[in-house]
Amino acid sequence: MPATILLVEDEPAIQELIAANLLRAGHQVVRAGDAETAQRIVRDALPDLVLLDWMLPGMSGIDFARRLRADERTRGIPLIMLTARGEEQDKVLGLEVGADDYVTKPFSPRELMARIKAVLRRRAPESTEDPVDLGGLRLDPATHRLTAGSTPVSLGPTEFRLLHFLMTHPERVHSRAQLLDQVWGDHVFVEERTVDVHIRRLRCALEPTHHDGLVQTVRGSGYRFSTQTESQPAVR
Structure with missing residues (x-):
């Protein structure tokens, strides 16, 4: 990128x-x-x-x-x-x-x-265009494609950037404010709950291939991408 x-x-x-x-x-x-x-x-x-x-x-x-x-x-x-x-x-x-x-x-x-x-x-x-392979997903920033195995997964531009950031920082917990700064830019002023909306959309896109559990909620802290899947509480 x-x-x-x-x-x-x-x-x-x-x-x-x-x-x-x-x-x-x-x-x-x-x-x-x-x-x-x-x-x-x-x-x-x-x-x-x-x-x-x-x-x-x-x-x-x-x-x-x-x-x-x-x-x-x-x-x-x-x-x-x-x-x-x-x-x-x-x-x-x-x-x-x-x-x-x-x-x-x-x-x-x-x-x-x-x-x-x-x-x-x-x-x-x-910020690079290097493909990322993790948890059965392959994300290619250069072609803006996401695949789960051989199955293409369609994402909106914001969800793509959000997943790219999470996949390039696996296992780290990021607060809503940090994700807003890193994905939206720290000069863009939107509500922190905006992150929840896009996390929900991202999980919905990953659900058909059963990869939605990779995007995890850490209660009271934020979100992380982890290959150690776990059941997810609903984003409210």
Whole structure:
């Protein structure tokens, strides 16, 4: 699935080159020339990944990274540092402030795309197009198809995104608020009960192939995807 990537880079030529390659790879790109602008963008909506230059006018990339990791809302955003500083102590500092990867300039666009894919696969698998096989279901984001064995299962777009997120984070319990943030986006303001409606629709779609028990209610906490099926209480 295409990821929304926030590119924070103050050199226009480098920003344009990186953005062009990201767009060619199918991603959506949001650009910022400084950390203050990036901060406003993140305040409005969370990106799937941040590409962050170290040397920025005003607030440095390192200081911005620290702020992202200090805030509960933003600490989980995958982050790749871009910098001409290639000394070992600089790399260590970048990783210590919470960067998931550290790419030294000059770099090839191909290498950067590979690093982005690797970080997304590790930190945000729901943002990749890798097929997911779990519990007898195969979900393919690239073709937007879900099959149970050899049987196609029809899902609406929201139910598909919801199942994709749950399947890429199996056995973890997610609250309604967390699912709203991850599936709908944290800038979309809808009632938490909306999640219950789509969980119900998802289970109805999975019921004919007897896979509805994979989507489980954890009373008082939220929902999870588990291959250890159990009887489900009704969503009320």
